[in-house]
Amino acid sequence: MTVDVKICGITDPVALAAAHEAGTKWAGFVFFERSPRHVTPGIAAGILARQQGAMPLAVGLFVGAGDDEIAATLRDVPLDILQIYDSLDRARAIRTRFGLPVWRSCPVSTPGDLPGATGLDGHVIEPRAPADAALPGGNGETMNWALLQDWRPALPWMLAGGLTPENVALAISRTGACAVDVSSGVEEAPGRKSPALIRNFIKSANDPCAANKK
Protein backbone atom coordinates (compact mmCIF):
# COMPACT_ATOMS: atom_id res chain seq x y z
CA MET A 1 0.00 0.00 0.00
CA THR A 2 1.32 3.44 -0.89
CA VAL A 3 0.80 6.19 1.64
CA ASP A 4 0.00 9.49 -0.04
CA VAL A 5 1.90 12.53 1.22
CA LYS A 6 1.09 16.22 1.28
CA ILE A 7 4.00 18.59 1.76
CA CYS A 8 2.44 21.79 3.06
CA GLY A 9 3.85 25.28 3.22
CA ILE A 10 5.88 25.30 0.01
CA THR A 11 7.60 28.68 -0.32
CA ASP A 12 10.13 28.12 -3.11
CA PRO A 13 10.55 26.19 -6.38
CA VAL A 14 13.37 24.01 -5.04
CA ALA A 15 11.10 22.60 -2.34
CA LEU A 16 8.34 21.95 -4.87
CA ALA A 17 10.75 20.15 -7.20
CA ALA A 18 12.16 18.06 -4.33
CA ALA A 19 8.66 17.13 -3.14
CA HIS A 20 7.58 16.20 -6.66
CA GLU A 21 10.68 14.11 -7.39
CA ALA A 22 10.26 12.28 -4.09
CA GLY A 23 6.68 11.40 -5.05
CA THR A 24 4.43 13.72 -3.08
CA LYS A 25 0.81 13.67 -4.21
CA TRP A 26 -0.12 17.14 -2.94
CA ALA A 27 1.81 20.41 -2.52
CA GLY A 28 0.28 22.91 -0.11
CA PHE A 29 0.45 26.70 -0.29
CA VAL A 30 -0.46 28.70 2.82
CA PHE A 31 -2.50 31.85 2.11
CA PHE A 32 -2.61 32.97 5.73
CA GLU A 33 -0.58 36.05 6.54
CA ARG A 34 0.32 35.12 10.11
CA SER A 35 2.09 31.93 9.00
CA PRO A 36 5.87 31.86 8.47
CA ARG A 37 4.97 29.88 5.33
CA HIS A 38 2.65 32.52 3.95
CA VAL A 39 2.83 33.08 0.20
CA THR A 40 1.00 35.63 -1.88
CA PRO A 41 -0.99 34.39 -4.88
CA GLY A 42 1.72 35.86 -7.12
CA ILE A 43 4.49 33.94 -5.36
CA ALA A 44 2.53 30.67 -5.43
CA ALA A 45 1.74 31.13 -9.13
CA GLY A 46 5.43 31.80 -9.83
CA ILE A 47 6.54 28.66 -7.98
CA LEU A 48 4.02 26.51 -9.86
CA ALA A 49 5.01 28.06 -13.18
CA ARG A 50 8.66 27.09 -12.61
CA GLN A 51 7.74 23.41 -12.26
CA GLN A 52 7.94 21.78 -15.69
CA GLY A 53 5.77 18.86 -16.79
CA ALA A 54 3.94 16.71 -14.28
CA MET A 55 3.34 18.19 -10.89
CA PRO A 56 1.67 17.44 -7.58
CA LEU A 57 -1.91 18.55 -7.02
CA ALA A 58 -1.85 22.11 -5.67
CA VAL A 59 -3.69 22.64 -2.39
CA GLY A 60 -4.51 26.15 -1.17
CA LEU A 61 -4.75 26.53 2.61
CA PHE A 62 -7.11 29.26 3.85
CA VAL A 63 -7.90 30.30 7.43
CA GLY A 64 -11.18 32.16 7.90
CA ALA A 65 -10.94 33.57 4.38
CA GLY A 66 -13.79 35.41 2.69
CA ASP A 67 -15.08 34.64 -0.80
CA ASP A 68 -13.30 37.67 -2.25
CA GLU A 69 -9.90 36.52 -1.00
CA ILE A 70 -10.38 32.97 -2.29
CA ALA A 71 -11.67 34.23 -5.65
CA ALA A 72 -8.72 36.60 -6.03
CA THR A 73 -6.28 33.78 -5.22
CA LEU A 74 -7.94 31.45 -7.74
CA ARG A 75 -7.64 34.09 -10.44
CA ASP A 76 -3.84 33.82 -10.16
CA VAL A 77 -3.17 30.31 -8.88
CA PRO A 78 -4.38 27.07 -10.51
CA LEU A 79 -5.38 25.34 -7.28
CA ASP A 80 -6.81 21.81 -7.43
CA ILE A 81 -8.08 21.54 -3.84
CA LEU A 82 -8.99 23.98 -1.06
CA GLN A 83 -7.95 23.18 2.54
CA ILE A 84 -10.20 25.17 4.84
CA TYR A 85 -9.86 26.18 8.48
CA ASP A 86 -13.39 27.30 9.24
CA SER A 87 -16.80 26.01 10.36
CA LEU A 88 -18.40 23.07 8.58
CA ASP A 89 -21.15 25.31 7.16
CA ARG A 90 -18.59 27.73 5.79
CA ALA A 91 -16.54 24.91 4.26
CA ARG A 92 -19.68 23.60 2.52
CA ALA A 93 -20.49 27.09 1.24
CA ILE A 94 -16.97 27.45 -0.18
CA ARG A 95 -17.32 24.11 -1.96
CA THR A 96 -20.62 25.20 -3.54
CA ARG A 97 -19.33 28.66 -4.46
CA PHE A 98 -16.02 27.60 -6.05
CA GLY A 99 -16.78 24.09 -7.35
CA LEU A 100 -13.47 22.70 -6.15
CA PRO A 101 -12.85 19.78 -3.79
CA VAL A 102 -12.75 21.00 -0.18
CA TRP A 103 -10.82 19.35 2.63
CA ARG A 104 -11.77 20.67 6.06
CA SER A 105 -9.14 20.77 8.79
CA CYS A 106 -10.65 19.20 11.91
CA PRO A 107 -9.02 19.92 15.27
CA VAL A 108 -9.34 16.78 17.37
CA SER A 109 -8.91 16.52 21.13
CA THR A 110 -11.71 14.02 21.92
CA PRO A 111 -13.31 11.18 19.89
CA GLY A 112 -16.41 13.39 19.54
CA ASP A 113 -14.39 15.79 17.39
CA LEU A 114 -13.93 13.18 14.65
CA PRO A 115 -16.02 14.03 11.58
CA GLY A 116 -18.69 11.89 9.95
CA ALA A 117 -20.19 12.23 6.46
CA THR A 118 -20.04 15.98 6.02
CA GLY A 119 -20.66 16.27 2.28
CA LEU A 120 -17.13 17.59 1.82
CA ASP A 121 -14.37 15.81 -0.10
CA GLY A 122 -12.12 14.94 2.80
CA HIS A 123 -10.80 15.89 6.20
CA VAL A 124 -7.43 16.77 7.64
CA ILE A 125 -7.28 15.32 11.14
CA GLU A 126 -4.94 17.20 13.43
CA PRO A 127 -4.47 18.22 17.07
CA ARG A 128 -6.47 21.10 18.49
CA ALA A 129 -4.10 24.07 18.72
CA PRO A 130 -3.75 25.66 22.18
CA ALA A 131 -6.14 28.60 22.69
CA ASP A 132 -3.22 31.07 22.72
CA ALA A 133 -1.48 29.65 19.61
CA ALA A 134 -0.78 32.12 16.81
CA LEU A 135 -1.69 29.51 14.20
CA PRO A 136 -4.53 26.96 14.12
CA GLY A 137 -2.11 24.43 12.57
CA GLY A 138 1.48 24.08 11.49
CA ASN A 139 2.69 24.19 15.09
CA GLY A 140 4.58 20.89 15.08
CA GLU A 141 2.27 19.46 17.78
CA THR A 142 1.44 15.75 17.62
CA MET A 143 -2.12 14.59 18.30
CA ASN A 144 -3.15 11.66 20.47
CA TRP A 145 -3.15 8.95 17.78
CA ALA A 146 -5.06 6.55 20.06
CA LEU A 147 -8.18 8.72 19.53
CA LEU A 148 -8.35 7.35 15.98
CA GLN A 149 -8.25 3.67 16.93
CA ASP A 150 -12.00 2.91 16.73
CA TRP A 151 -12.91 5.59 14.22
CA ARG A 152 -14.64 4.44 11.02
CA PRO A 153 -14.07 7.36 8.62
CA ALA A 154 -16.89 8.17 6.21
CA LEU A 155 -14.66 10.15 3.84
CA PRO A 156 -11.02 10.23 2.74
CA TRP A 157 -8.80 11.77 5.41
CA MET A 158 -5.19 12.58 6.11
CA LEU A 159 -3.29 12.66 9.37
CA ALA A 160 -1.47 15.87 10.28
CA GLY A 161 0.28 17.43 13.23
CA GLY A 162 3.87 17.14 14.36
CA LEU A 163 4.81 14.47 11.82
CA THR A 164 8.51 14.06 11.05
CA PRO A 165 10.72 11.61 9.14
CA GLU A 166 11.35 9.94 12.52
CA ASN A 167 7.75 9.41 13.68
CA VAL A 168 5.67 9.19 10.48
CA ALA A 169 5.91 5.40 10.09
CA LEU A 170 4.85 4.88 13.70
CA ALA A 171 1.98 7.35 13.25
CA ILE A 172 0.77 5.42 10.20
CA SER A 173 1.00 2.05 11.94
CA ARG A 174 -0.89 3.36 15.01
CA THR A 175 -3.67 5.15 13.09
CA GLY A 176 -4.03 3.27 9.80
CA ALA A 177 -3.70 6.57 7.90
CA CYS A 178 -3.45 6.18 4.12
CA ALA A 179 -2.42 9.82 3.68
CA VAL A 180 -0.26 12.15 5.77
CA ASP A 181 0.34 15.90 5.80
CA VAL A 182 3.49 17.63 7.04
CA SER A 183 4.69 21.18 7.28
CA SER A 184 7.11 22.11 10.08
CA GLY A 185 8.57 18.58 10.33
CA VAL A 186 10.38 18.94 6.99
CA GLU A 187 11.84 22.40 7.60
CA GLU A 188 15.35 23.57 8.53
CA ALA A 189 13.85 26.85 9.82
CA PRO A 190 10.26 28.13 10.01
CA GLY A 191 9.13 28.65 6.44
CA ARG A 192 12.24 27.08 4.88
CA LYS A 193 11.70 23.56 3.60
CA SER A 194 14.61 21.10 3.54
CA PRO A 195 14.77 18.94 0.37
CA ALA A 196 16.62 16.23 2.34
CA LEU A 197 13.95 16.13 5.06
CA ILE A 198 11.21 16.04 2.41
CA ARG A 199 12.88 13.02 0.79
CA ASN A 200 13.39 11.27 4.14
CA PHE A 201 9.80 11.92 5.16
CA ILE A 202 8.31 10.45 1.97
CA LYS A 203 10.66 7.45 2.16
CA SER A 204 9.78 6.75 5.80
CA ALA A 205 6.05 7.11 5.13
CA ASN A 206 6.35 4.28 2.61
CA ASP A 207 8.75 2.02 4.48
CA PRO A 208 6.59 -0.58 6.26
CA CYS A 209 9.51 -1.52 8.52
CA ALA A 210 10.44 2.01 9.57
CA ALA A 211 8.10 1.89 12.58
CA ASN A 212 10.07 -1.10 13.94
CA LYS A 213 13.46 0.53 13.52
CA LYS A 214 12.95 3.13 16.27
Ligand SMILES: O=C(O)c1ccccc1N[C@@H]1O[C@H](COP(=O)(O)O)[C@@H](O)[C@H]1O
Ligand atom coordinates in the same frame (compact mmCIF):
# COMPACT_ATOMS: atom_id res chain seq x y z
O1 LIG B 1 1.70 25.42 7.96
C1 LIG B 1 1.23 26.48 8.43
O2 LIG B 1 1.91 27.50 8.60
C2 LIG B 1 -0.21 26.54 8.82
C3 LIG B 1 -0.75 27.75 9.15
C4 LIG B 1 -2.08 27.85 9.51
C5 LIG B 1 -2.87 26.72 9.54
C6 LIG B 1 -2.32 25.50 9.20
C7 LIG B 1 -1.01 25.37 8.83
N1 LIG B 1 -0.44 24.16 8.50
C8 LIG B 1 -1.11 22.90 8.56
O3 LIG B 1 -1.06 22.39 9.88
C9 LIG B 1 -0.98 20.98 9.85
C10 LIG B 1 0.15 20.44 10.68
O4 LIG B 1 1.35 21.10 10.47
P1 LIG B 1 2.73 20.62 11.17
O5 LIG B 1 3.24 19.47 10.33
O6 LIG B 1 2.43 20.21 12.57
O7 LIG B 1 3.63 21.78 11.10
C11 LIG B 1 -0.91 20.60 8.39
O8 LIG B 1 -2.21 20.29 7.97
C12 LIG B 1 -0.48 21.84 7.71
O9 LIG B 1 -1.05 21.82 6.43
